[in-house]
Amino acid sequence: MPRKPKIVFNKVKGMPKKPIIQRHHITYEPVRTVLVYKSEHYILTQLQWRRYVSRGLIVALQQFIKDYKHLAFPLKKPKKKKTTTRRKRGAARSNRKTRKARGKK
Numbered sequence: 798m799p800r801k802p803k804i805v806f807n808k809v810k811g812m813p814k815k816p817i818i819q820r821h822h823i824t825y826e827p828v829r830t831v832l833v834y835k836s837e838h839y840i841l842t843q844l845q846w847r848r849y850v851s852r853g854l855i856v857a858l859q860q861f862i863k864d865y866k867h868l869a870f871p872l873k874k875p876k877k878k879k880t881t882t883r884r885k886r887g888a889a890r891s892n893r894k895t896r897k898a899r900g901k902k
Contacts, residue, residue: 820833821833821837821838
């Protein structure tokens with residue numbers, strides 16, 4: 798059974814850091830995405846920007862997959878919290894008194 802990730806505490810602030818989950822595009826046509834942690838997303842992006850790849854890197858990645866495949870577990874995108882709608886910057890505030898007055902006329 799895969800283990801759940803531990804929440805790391807920031808020593809400076811004492812606030813827990815939750816792992817951030819992001820979508821990573823494997824291909825754009827057809828569109829294929831996977832959920833990965835933020836740091837993994839950075840690594841995958843760096844690897845995809847490479848023009849030249851050595852066979853040694855491929856062998857090392859294959860060995861890494863063999864060694865750590867049993868520790869991997871599926872990720873779920875966290876549900877977004879409902880937020881209140883915010884007015885645009887510079888937009889006038891609605892005034893309840895004027896709204897009520899308009900309705901009475």
